[in-house]
Amino acid sequence: MRRTFFKRLRQRISCQLLATMLVAVVVVALSHSAAFGAKTSPMFVPFSKSADKPPEMLSDWAGGRPTVTSYYPVADGGGWTSSPNALPKPDTVFRYEIACMDEGRDNIDIACLGGLPECDAADDGRVVFWESASTLVEPLQWRRLDGYSCLYAEKPVDVMDLIAEDILQAFRDLPINAGEVLGQPAPHTLRGAETNFYADSGEQSADFELHGQEIHLEAHPVQYEWNYGDGARGGPFLFPGGPLQEGEWGTKTDTSHIFEETGDFAVGLTVTYRATYTVNGGVVIDVPGDAAFSAEPVTISVWRSVVNNFADNCLENPNGAGC
Numbered sequence: 001m002r003r004t005f006f007k008r009l010r011q012r013i014s015c016q017l018l019a020t021m022l023v024a025v026v027v028v029a030l031s032h033s034a035a036f037g038a039k040t041s042p043m044f045v046p047f048s049k050s051a052d053k054p055p056e057m058l059s060d061w062a063g064g065r066p067t068v069t070s071y072y073p074v075a076d077g078g079g080w081t082s083s084p085n086a087l088p089k090p091d092t093v094f095r096y097e098i099a100c101m102d103e104g105r106d107n108i109d110i111a112c113l114g115g116l117p118e119c120d121a122a123d124d125g126r127v128v129f130w131e132s133a134s135t136l137v138e139p140l141q142w143r144r145l146d147g148y149s150c151l152y153a154e155k156p157v158d159v160m161d162l163i164a165e166d167i168l169q170a171f172r173d174l175p176i177n178a179g180e181v182l183g184q185p186a187p188h189t190l191r192g193a194e195t196n197f198y199a200d201s202g203e204q205s206a207d208f209e210l211h212g213q214e215i216h217l218e219a220h221p222v223q224y225e226w227n228y229g230d231g232a233r234g235g236p237f238l239f240p241g242g243p244l245q246e247g248e249w250g251t252k253t254d255t256s257h258i259f260e261e262t263g264d265f266a267v268g269l270t271v272t273y274r275a276t277y278t279v280n281g282g283v284v285i286d287v288p289g290d291a292a293f294s295a296e297p298v299t300i301s302v303w304r305s306v307v308n309n310f311a312d313n314c315l316e317n318p319n320g321a322g323c
Helices: 002-015 110-115 157-170
Strands: 058-062 064-067 092-098 126-134 149-152 182-183 188-190 195-201 204-210 215-228 233-237 261-279 289-296 298-301
Touching: 149 182, 157 215, 157 261, 157 289, 182 261, 182 298, 195 215, 195 261
Parallel strands: 188 298
Antiparallel strands: 058 064, 092 126, 126 149, 182 195, 204 215, 215 233, 215 261, 261 289, 261 298
C-alpha cells in the first residue's frame, strides 16, 4: 500500500513543479519505532563519475591518508548514505536535504556544485546535508550539521567488505618468518637420550595494499607443532618450549624427543599465527582465521653411545685400554 502511494506521488510530481517535494526528509528516532524516508525524485541531477577512481570504493583524503567510507541504510527504504546520521540516536531525529537547491527549492544551483564532493561510488549518487533536532523540544528546532554526505538508491560496493573477504588469504600469502628451530644438544645428540627442542618465534608485522587501501597487519604465534624427522611428531603446543641449562641437558621436557635410531634427521616446525589489521590507520580488526607457516628444518645427527668395561689400572698401565 505504501509503495502504491509513493508511485502515485511520483506521477503527480512529474506533472507539477512543486518545490516542497524536492526536500527529502528522513526522521530516525530510537525513542519510538516510527520513521519516515524520502524516495528518489526524478528531478535530482546525478553527479558524474570520476574517471580515475574505481567505482567499487570511495575514499576521502585527509592529512595525506585515505579514510574508507562505510554506508548506512536510511530508515524506511530511503536508500544508503555515507553519513552515520542515518543510525538512530536517543532523543534525536535527523533529516537530510539535497545540496545546492536554490531558495525556491525547484532548481539546482549549478554554480554551487563545484564545491561539493563527488558521489560516484554507485549510480545516481546525490550530495546531501543533514539537520538534527531534539525530540525533547517542541516544536522541533532543526539545526544544520557540518559537512556533506552521499546518498544512493542502492548500496555501493563497500571496500571494507571486500577487504574482509580477502584479508585472510592475503595474510596466508605473506612471507611470515616462523622462527628458528633450536635443540639441546645440537647439532649432535645421542640415541636413546632426551633431546630438548624449542622455537625462537616472535611477533611479525607487514604493510601492504589491498583493494587500493593501506593495510597494516600484526601477527603473533599461537600454536607450535613439531616434526622430528623420524616419523614422530610433537604437539600441537600452545608454547614454543624453552632452553635448559647445560647441566640439565638430557632432561625430559614437553617438547623433547628421544631418537631410537642413529642417522641424520631433519627436524621441522610449523607455527600457527593469529593476526589483526587496520585499514588506512583506522580501528583494529581481527583477521577471520589463522595462518600456518613453516620454519627452516634443522638437521640433527644422532650418534650411538658405547659402554666398555676395562680391567686395567691406568695408574699402573697408562697405555691400557680405556686409559
